[in-house]
Amino acid sequence: xxxxxxxxxxxxxxxxxxxxxxxxxxxxxxxxxxxxxxxxxxxxxxxxxxxxxxxxxxxxxxxxxxxxxxxxxxxxxxxxxxxxxxxxxxxxxxxxxxxxxxxxxxxxxxxxxxxxxxx
Amino acid sequence: xxxxxxxxxxxxxxxxxxxxxxxxxxxxxxxxxxxxxxxxxxxxxxxxxxxxxxxxxxxxxxxxxxxxxxxxxxxxxxxxxxxxxxxxxxxxxxxxxxxxxxxxxxxxxx
Numbered sequence: 533x534x535x536x537x538x539x540x541x542x543x544x545x546x547x548x549x550x551x552x553x554x555x556x557x558x559x560x561x562x563x564x565x566x567x568x569x570x571x572x573x574x575x576x577x578x579x580x581x582x583x584x585x586x587x588x589x590x591x592x593x594x595x596x597x598x599x600x601x602x603x604x605x606x607x608x609x610x611x612x613x614x615x616x617x618x619x620x621x622x623x624x625x626x627x628x629x630x631x632x633x634x635x636x637x638x639x640x641x642x643x644x645x646x647x648x649x650x651x
Numbered sequence: 652x653x654x655x656x657x658x659x660x661x662x663x664x665x666x667x668x669x670x671x672x673x674x675x676x677x678x679x680x681x682x683x684x685x686x687x688x689x690x691x692x693x694x695x696x697x698x699x700x701x702x703x704x705x706x707x708x709x710x711x712x713x714x715x716x717x718x719x720x721x722x723x724x725x726x727x728x729x730x731x732x733x734x735x736x737x738x739x740x741x742x743x744x745x746x747x748x749x750x751x752x753x754x755x756x757x758x759x760x761x
Contacts, residue, residue: 576752577689579750629697637703643695643696
């Protein structure tokens, strides 16, 4: 079964850091670009970052540029998001999502992990 | 990058059709044929329903269809069913390897 499972969310104080992980299974992880998408409570979806299959290309939304770092370990079938200098507005459910090379869309999503930034 | 504009809510009776609009600019929706639509039930992850403006992934009922005209994309649900009640989000490629989502639309089945 094709599956993405996020972990690492939790409560963190403003200015703090957190590292999210996404474990992939059921497909050849190293062949796909991967993304992080977040959703603030009661709000819509927001694209956060993407990384190409070989980590050669990395992109960020302006809202997180300079604070978040996306990375991956193809040997471990894992995607990561290092979040630094966290702000209250970063509070959201963070989803990892697979970007299919055949379609320009996010075809597989994880169940999400909640990040709460509060003092 | 500003979110694409969707109506806050639409509703219809079972069997009816509803259409959700998604308005962007020439830099996103109007500039690329890379519009996708996602269905999200409460507390669940989004699910891909339409990609490349009008294509359906395997397993998505043909009651769901997509189209685009200029800077506005649309999702139509024909033969509305109770299980279609959910939030729907459009998404467009916005150039420079970035993506922008819509504001989201709540579909209510009366």
